[in-house]
Amino acid sequence: MLRNWQYRLMALALALACWYIVTGREKVQTVVEMPVEVVGARPDMLVLGGMADKIAVRVRGPRALVRRLEERRPAYSLDLSGLEPGETTIPFEAENVPLSMALEVVAIDPPGVTLTADRLMERELPVRPVWTGAPGKDYELVAATALPAEVRVRGPMAAVSKLEELATREVAVNATGQGEHVVRAELDLPRGLSAEPSAVRVAVEFAVKRKSIWLKLPVRVLPETLEGVDASPSTVQVRALVPLPLARAQDLAEQCMAYVLPPSGLEPGTHQMPVRIKLPDGCTLEKVAPETLEVRVKKK
CATH class of the missing domain: 2.170.120.30 (RNA Polymerase Alpha Subunit; Chain A, domain 2)
Incomplete structure (x- = not known):
């Protein structure tokens, strides 16, 4: 077995080269769906719209490699480190698609995204309780307060900067007679905003007329x-x-x-x-x- 080993090794190399050439010529095209993975997002920025959850990548290459790619389902990394307030168009680049060198990116759909973004803003805002109820003909409202009286609101600067207060969702106070009555109320938050806490207690105090x-x-x-x-x-x-x-x-x-x-x-x-x-x-x-x-x- 050791005689003429050089020729045996050369024959093996030629066989492998022939196999690679033959299989490499058999190229196919397919469309692979890739999830979009956000990287480099700035903590002071919020994406308000335009984000794509996935992209369709048309790929050409050897059949065996294309089949492996379909099974692996790699993700596309979208870099948002340069995102600024307003609208920003970011193309999907072929060189950023995670493929081996033997595969070729033919097209990407969509070709890019136009993101709408704004700076993140936080503010302390007073809470205005909204309630319904009647304590009886001999009684009147003395005070209606929220506990806590202020909450921290978080969201896009354009929306948060316009607010002067936050109202609660309307709650019913089913009580008669004097004294303080307390109920729980959710905050009536505009879309896209969050608050801490998201609910307060509404204290309604009645006194005799x-x-x-x-x-x-x-x-x-x-x-x-x-x-x-x-x-x-x-x-x-x-x-x-x-x-x-x-x-x-x-x-x-x-x-x-x-x-x-x-x-x-x-x-x-x-x-x-x-x-x-x-x-x-x-x-x-x-x-x-x-x-x-x-x-x-x-x-x-």
């Missing part, structure tokens, strides 16, 4: 065991801010009191003293007429 009314109250001298002391005039006019349910009560005046409280050891004679008013819970004193009374202390 009040009305201003006048009351005529008799003046009492306290303590009632005190003898020889009286006040003039014997009645005062009181204006108070009263909750509506209480304002409708027929015994409201009986729940209020106007009085003077002379100090112990007060000398006989006439003295000017302020009138004091006691009102039920939830009422606010607005005015008293007169504000001072004549308190007469009789001689014993």
Whole structure:
């Protein structure tokens, strides 16, 4: 076997060369779909439109290599490092198609992409709660706030820079009576924007309605065991801010009191003293007429 080994090796090389020449002449064409893989994307840029998910590459070459290519399905790397705001046209280059040298790129469809891009912008924006509901005829809205009151919005500069606030999606507050009622609400985000957090709590506070009314109250001298002391005039006019349910009560005046409280050891004679008013819970004193009374202390 070792005799004339040089001739045997030469025969093997010639056989391989002949096989390569024969098979290499048998060239075929095919279309291979390749996914588009983005590389070099800048963190401060956003692609808004125009991106291709895949391309169709027409390839010509030896049948065996073309078959292997169809099985492998390589990806095309699209470099976005030079992307700027606005529209940018980037061609698909044949030399960037990942093929062996024995294969030839005949055509690429589409030949390129025209991308629309903008700079990425982040801002803190206040949240405006949007809600529906009714607390009842005797109650009114005191405050409607979002918790948190601000969120961080992220998106294209052209869209984010125009915003002054973000509204929530409309939520129903099914509650009656006074107090604070809290519900969860999603943010009503324009398309292409994101926010952190994407939902907030809407706190709606109701309070009882009040009305201003006048009351005529008799003046009492306290303590009632005190003898020889009286006040003039014997009645005062009181204006108070009263909750509506209480304002409708027929015994409201009986729940209020106007009085003077002379100090112990007060000398006989006439003295000017302020009138004091006691009102039920939830009422606010607005005015008293007169504000001072004549308190007469009789001689014993």
